Amino acid sequence: MKKRFILCMALLSVMLLSPNYIFGMHIMEGFLPVGWAIFWTVVSLPFVVMGIRTISKTFNKNPNQKLLFALVTAFVFILSALKMPSVTGSTSHPTGTGLGAILFGPLPMAVSGLIVLLFQALLLAHGGISTLGANVFSMAIVGPFAAYFTYKLLKSTNKKLAVFLAAALGDLVTYMVTSVQLALAHPDAVSGVMGSLTKFLSIFAVTQIPLAIAEGILSVIVFELIVNY
């Protein structure tokens, strides 16, 4: 019974598939001026440090959790490297930081997300090194938090809907943060930061809203599969 419970929790979380590490959502290397690169690194750092403290405590109690943590991180990386069928014809990637969020809480996900983003940069050349801080903030901090709390809030009403919304919202929030980061760094020559934000939001809306919905649906299917397993 207990085992089953843990499994279900884990599975639920897969479904919480939060932010979408699609190519387009990473801020690429060299795209942020040095000031903003430092700013976002400084903003993300406390979360990562707190995350490391939290997991260290868990690991002291049960060292085997290190293994599980690394396995889940590898799992999230692999999901991010898979191509998701997309309505618009472009390719995108599904992801699953929610799993870790449920197993370890959302804070450790900052660590897991940082490792995933590092490997994405180093093995797939997605994202960048100077932009790592900004990407960690949008994808490993804001996204998982959004997905985690959406799920927590809604799971008692309708599980499937909770999973769908957690995944889809996690996605959308991540892309909004990315848009803000880009707008702040590159204000429009005429209409300023707000103008730039509008541009990024509208460009991303065309590509991201269908993807967020697709990811929500995918999450629900995986959720169903695992619960029935």
Added chain:
Amino acid sequence: MLIIDRFAYTNKFCNSNPYFKVTISFLLILLSIISSNIYFLCLMIAGIVLTTIFGAGIPKQSYAKMIAAPAVYLLISIFTIVFTFGFSDKAYTEGFIYFKQFHVLNFYIGLAEGAVKNGLTLGLRALSGIAGMYFLILTTPCSQQIKVMKKAKLPPVFIELYVLTYRFIAIFFEEAILIHTAQKMKFGYDGYKNSMNSLAVLIKILFVRIMMRFKDMESILELKHFDGNFYVD
């Protein structure tokens, strides 16, 4: 496993001093994001690309393919930044070298003075940064990255997780590809609905296998007298 990983272990700079390679790459990336001189950036790009191809011996075609992917995204992003557009009934005209307003939804698009040069600088900066990053990832294998991380005094638990994750990525990446191929052979990715279902099944199988692996590995850790630390040399 992954092609970049493969090159990192087989390139001609593979065994060179890792601290040197990482320092140089970081400096290159830093130089890229602080310079705004177009000629200097062009020179940097040429220098890094040539060193990577002829020095490290990365095949030209592979390198071109790897650069092409981010380049497409770069173009879209630059376009977004260079052009001013939106919906408004107010017409800006001052400071534009090109402006057009459509009657439909009051959509307007314009090109501001100086925007082209800004866009060009930004594009070159990004390209130069990307080339610097590629130099790093194509010449510095994971085993050397770890040495640098240790030297940089990153938290040991972070390094342990990094090492373990790398190993598990290698194991499960292969499995994911095999499952994907088997599904593809059975028409699992024909059409949108099939694709979504197959992908969900793939994720489920991977997850179940990872959990089974965790159970097995727990016992093996016990047999190997696991004391809570994964020692990295």
Added chain:
Amino acid sequence: MLRMEDVTYIYEDGTVALKDVNIDLKKGAKIGIVGSNGSGKSTLFMIFLGLFKPTKGRVLFNEKELKYDKRTLSELRKNTGIVFQDPDKQIFFSSVFDDVAFALRNLKFNEDEVQKRVKLAMEKTGITELQNKPVHFLSYGQKKNVSIAGVAAMNHNIIFFDEPTAGLDYRSQENVKSILENLSEKQEKSIVVSSHDMNFIYEACDYIYVLNKGQLLSEGKKETIFLNKEILDKAGLEEPFLVKVHKYLGKELYKNESELFSD
């Protein structure tokens, strides 16, 4: 029906996996591709299935050069199927029936046809009684049979088997052997088997291609190939039991063990 001409395949990192390989699957009804690990057997299968595109050379499918567009590939895959080594990576559902039906349902066959075909495939592979058991309760050998059933249901003309006996115990091996025989003799399927188990290949195949380090070392009827110790040694392969008995103990060259022992 399917053959490759002067095929070379080079991986992106420069590793040469195959070099100038010519293989014609029409030369035998049961073709064996033998070679040690890393000799290029898997790459060869990937090329025949249209999953890899040759760096040089070409694949001919029904005497036409294989194109890599969606339609041609789909046509190719309706005619060819593959059973991979590890059943756990190619069984996708917990219900045996659903799993065997997977490809048929993806191709939108109507449910009556699906039922009919799946039942037949389960009979042919001897798993009819297992259909209501969840897959994770089955033994490794039984899972293997399920994975074969999934391919048999498709009525492909050519079926590839990658190391079909690996990891199986004696009885399951014998079982797989008889399933293959059945598919080949009664259903008239072309069968292509890759393996480094020479005893199995000797009994199951009639025409042999020997691969070594990506190159075709030799090809020919099994009697010819397996009597040539030089070639087997070079490819790092063992002589089959029956060949040893023939060569070193002066017995006749038997086709299978029961013949030998009934003598």
Added chain:
Amino acid sequence: MLRMEDVTYIYEDGTVALKDVNIDLKKGAKIGIVGSNGSGKSTLFMIFLGLFKPTKGRVLFNEKELKYDKRTLSELRKNTGIVFQDPDKQIFFSSVFDDVAFALRNLKFNEDEVQKRVKLAMEKTGITELQNKPVHFLSYGQKKNVSIAGVAAMNHNIIFFDEPTAGLDYRSQENVKSILENLSEKQEKSIVVSSHDMNFIYEACDYIYVLNKGQLLSEGKKETIFLNKEILDKAGLEEPFLVKVHKYLGKELYKNESELFSD
């Protein structure tokens, strides 16, 4: 040194994996545990290693009943090691050296001793040249050797091998065979091998336990066991090649193939 008395093991779901099994590992230097898939071989190993606690019966370690507290288990595991079938399961590091050194470092050996032991273990298993390659670039056979090196570095008195030849090609099999021989003859280790490859067991072991459906069907010197076709049939096992040659072709019963052919 290690034996089990009347051991029964029942899984949580009620499956009886072992029933009243008696095994004494002192009966031979190279013990073979044979049986088809699902006969209980793996469970048996788990019990010997103290990972599973018998439902009934007991395990005796140095003539004392095994207790399942941390200290006793740690002591047991300093004396026993196991090489599992799938090397990927027991290799935690991408660096060959770090992986072979893992258990030693866990036991806080000083670094000089670690270096010495790891180097020796890598020599014994022939992987010294591979140490700078990441594990995922190695072939299956090479990974197998790495996993054996990890155990060899520990200098255990007893080493268990679970299906050591499964999935390996001929040359890698021969390689594993010679590593085992070396461990057993030169290092005087006790070796326990589970397998359903009878040719391998016949050449590699001297004393045999036959398992069938969780019960001990028979035990004895290998010559006795393998000449008894009734037992092998019941356990679903094949007769080894050399036994067949002896029984059906009237040759002497040779200990290994080279003896037969040099005659």
